[in-house]
Amino acid sequence: MSEVAEQTVVSQAAVRAQAAGRVFRTPVGEVHACRAVTLEAHAGELVVVRGPSGSGKTTLLNLLGGLDRPTSGRVELAGTDTAHASEETLLALRRDTVGFVFQSFGLLPVLTAVENVEVPLRIRRTDADERARRVAEALEAVGLADHGRQRPDELSGGQQQRVAIARALVAEPALLIADEPTGQLDSRTAAAVMDLIVEIVHTRGIAAVVATHDPLLVERADRVVALHDGAAVAER
Numbered sequence: 112m113s114e115v116a117e118q119t120v121v122s123q124a125a126v127r128a129q130a131a132g133r134v135f136r137t138p139v140g141e142v143h144a145c146r147a148v149t150l151e152a153h154a155g156e157l158v159v160v161r162g163p164s165g166s167g168k169t170t171l172l173n174l175l176g177g178l179d180r181p182t183s184g185r186v187e188l189a190g191t192d193t194a195h196a197s198e199e200t201l202l203a204l205r206r207d208t209v210g211f212v213f214q215s216f217g218l219l220p221v222l223t224a225v226e227n228v229e230v231p232l233r234i235r236r237t238d239a240d241e242r243a244r245r246v247a248e249a250l251e252a253v254g255l256a257d258h259g260r261q262r263p264d265e266l267s268g269g270q271q272q273r274v275a276i277a278r279a280l281v282a283e284p285a286l287l288i289a290d291e292p293t294g295q296l297d298s299r300t301a302a303a304v305m306d307l308i309v310e311i312v313h314t315r316g317i318a319a320v321v322a323t324h325d326p327l328l329v330e331r332a333d334r335v336v337a338l339h340d341g342a343a344v345a346e347r
């Protein structure tokens with residue numbers, strides 16, 4: 112990449128929401144799950160979204176990661192307005208820009224750790240040598256270099272979430288979206304997974320938006336957004 116191109120990438124927010132809103136229309140009326148939320152996440156920045164259950168964390172993260180589109184306001188993912196992008200463009204944008212980590216890990220049970228981590232690279236048709244190199248690097252980065260041949264049910268919850276993190280990182284996304292990534296882990300394992308996320312954000316210069324109740328991560332965030340009934344109150 113040329114120096115000019117590199118600077119452009121660094122100065123642009125990985126994701127930016129401007130007064131982004133999401134209304135769900137249900138048989139019993141409208142649900143304003145996200146109300147005029149404005150936030151940005153830049154390279155190397157950890158943004159924590161907190162708030163009680165039902166406050167709109169998942170809705171907001173889905174908008175930021177391009178899994179869903181705002182019904183008002185704007186979300187720009189890598190500079191592209193998601194509300195007006197085609198399905199194909201949005202799919203490509205997610206594939207090329209975002210790594211996702213979920214509370215329930217989301218690993219494919221019949222695949223080994225290596226095969227799970229490989230999935231994003233297979234989708235991109237990365238060749239076998241390059242794939243093997245990058246999967247090994249990603250598993251090493253999450254401390255699972257020796258567990259590549261194990262299937263999810265042969266791994267602990269914390270190890271499964273590390274595999275999911277390796278999978279989210281293997282294609283070098285600009286943005287990591289993690290929705291309550293430690294929600295199913297005991298507090299000690301959760302702390303180790305949070306440490307890993309913080310380390311990854313800072314050493315790899317990835318922008319991360321993490322929904323969590325965990326006070327330890329809130330403390331270490333560069334920016335904290337508290338949600339109440341879908342509306343954001345910036346705390347830091």
Ligand SMILES: Nc1ncnc2c1ncn2[C@@H]1O[C@H](COP(=O)(O)OP(=O)(O)O)[C@@H](O)[C@H]1O
Pocket residue numbers: 135136137142143144162163164165166167168169170171
């Ligand atoms: N697909 C949907 N259809 C209707 N209502 C929804 C949908 N998704 C979320 N909601 C509602 O939006 C609100 C926010 O939900 P959510 O974003 O899941 O909150 P959180 O992740 O903070 O628990 C809740 O009232 C929830 O019931």
Ligand SMILES: [Mg+2]
Pocket residue numbers: 168169170290
């Ligand atoms: Mg949620």
